[in-house]
Amino acid sequence: MSITYNSWLESYKKPFGALELGEKLSLSVKATENVKEVYLIIERDGKNLEEIKMTKASDCMFNIDKYEFKQADVYFYFFKTIESINGNNELKYYGKSKRNGICEENFDIDSLSKYQITVSKNAKSPDWFKEGVLYHIFVDRFNKSGKINNPKKNSFIYANWEDTPMYIKNSENEIIRWDFHGGNLKGIISKLSYLKNLGVSIIYLSPIFESQSNHKYDTGDYKNIDPMFGNEEIFKELINEANKKGINIILDGVFSHTGDDSLYFNKYGNYDSIGAYQSQDSPYSSWYKFDNYPQKYDCWWGVKSLPNVNETETSYIDYIIKGDNSVIKKWMGYGVKGWRLDVADELPSKFIEELRSETLKLDKESILVGEVWEDASNKISYDERRKYLLGNQLNGVTGYVFKNIFVDFLNYKIDSNDVYNSLMTIKENYPKESFKSNLNILGTHDTRRILTELNEDKELLKLAVAIQMTFEGVPYIYYGDEAGLLGETDPDNRRTYPWKNEDKEILNFYKNIIKDRNKSKVLTRGETKFLELENPNVFGYIRYIEDINDDNILVLVNRSEREEVIKIDMKECLNSKYTNLVDGLIQVNYDNVEFKLEPKSHKLVKLEKNSN
Secondary structure: EEEEEEEEOOOOOOOOOOOEEEEEEEEEEEEEEEEEEEEEEEEEOOOEEEEEEOOEEEEEEEEEEEEEOOEEEEEEEEEEEEEOOOOEEEEEEEEEOOOOEEEEEOOOOOHHEEEEEEEEEOOOOOOOHOOOOEEOOOOOOOOOOOOOOOOOOOOEEEEOOOOOOOOOEEOOOOOOOOOOOOOHHHHHOOOOHHHHOOOOOOEEEOOOEEOOOOOOOOEEEEEEEEOOOHHHHHHHHHHHHHHHHHEEEEEEEEEEEOOOOOOOOOOOOOOOOOOOOOOOOOOOOOOOOOOOOOEEEEEEHHHOOOOEEEOHHHHHHHHHHHHOOOOOOHHHHHOEEEEEEEEEEHOOOOHHHHHHHHHHHOOOOOOEEEEOOOOOOOEEEEEOOOOOOOOOOOOOOOOOHHHHHHHHOOOOOOOOHHOOOOOOOOHHHOOOOHHHOOOOOOOOOOOHHHHHHOOOOHHHHHHHHHHHHHOOEEEEEEEOOHHHHOOOOHHHHHHOOOOOOOOOHHHHHHHHHHHHHHHHHHHHEEEEEOOOOOOOOEEEEEOOOOOOOOOOOEEEOOOOOOOOOEEEHHHHHHHHEEEEEOOOOOOEEEOOOEEEEOOOOOEEEEEEOOOO
């Protein structure tokens, strides 16, 4: 190729990755002598291409120095060259290759893969969130305290806590009778000491508002705790007792749809209100879209029990967000520290921005995260490029990308170089604060249990957890994973927590690795340098902070069933400010260091800083 460029190296692009608005960009391209001119082409959705001629700095280098983007947005770029070939001027294009941030030649601009630059506003996430460990509780299945109160009509309650969940469905695959184990808010209160001892500092509750289902994603009343779970006084107690232990609570915001059996839709007449299904004069009528009133209406993914709402309708925004007695004001008034937005892709940008703005007015330390399954920096949903991470919407997202990368690696579907490329791409695309606020999940109520994903291999599970707890971002524990719960997809992944029957080996591993994380500033606050290693079975990275005295940490993970030896040039990784490595009590040579990794093992190596 006639030009050389690599967006992952600061010798070509500085700074690495996303930019904060006002931060200036410098680019350099190395060219062969036949290259006469180089142009940087910048693309932005809905705008004309911007073409910038690069300055020829030497015989082989073309530069752009301190270029400033004027608006927060997602930008894409590539290069155009004019080259002298056999005495003729020829036009060529260079975009991003599929590996390692380098560029590749392409004569067709339409098939070119482009580089991305995310430009975001400066929006810091609070330390309590970025440095925390999150625990996701599916309320009905976590813990039961006392007898079961207010059971639902036409439902069934399992005879034993340990019974395996199941659905009773009709011929159209609709659930016709909901099942309950009886988990409740008092049950959570009684286990706060357990969670504190585990090392948890954030509890994320699956929906707790009144509804007919066990999962509560079919909201019946946003302003009422489901009576099977408890009441407002018990909820206040939960928040207060959790806060005493240094634990914050965030709620699940299910705002893209309601239940058909709700105060607002009231399809079955179970509420003392005039719902949208009952009358077009209902105060909630404008929330819903009917194609043929009342039988045919817009609903979430065709599920008739989940009618979609018009989230930008003024009265709905007032009810949920802006009104004096809004839903978020009520619950944040009790001390709720933030929200996880269910199906964020279904929510309009205006709604998310209004919600973020109002929550920050209520509590400047509050957070807003969203359920997004793909790269959230450039996601397109419903033909719209989403702007989740530009500073006005989400602090972070559910890290399904993180989960998929490491589950695939541990299951031999990809190798360590694939991991390196995938993680470098995400780190390049995400603003720094978003990367640090990413929820690094291994399992949720919508996926198979992580131990099941790893074919019940405990050693591989330990590797997955070791990565999760030493990685940049917020570790996300789905209740019961730390106890060795198994489970296929819903409803099997929603089994009850196995109190007194936990897998002690797995539980103790979780406790110890979380303890290591929580006491390390480098692991909770540090940056990450991913290592490009030659061994396909070993992946590694360094967690570091440049301006504090804490030792940095090298993390190595060997998925192989055999011992692996890996050689690392530590000077190349960390420059010359580090004098040696300490692995336990053994000091090793600084330069080319050989590490022996036992089968299916991980190693945390302390990197001592130069004391001179």
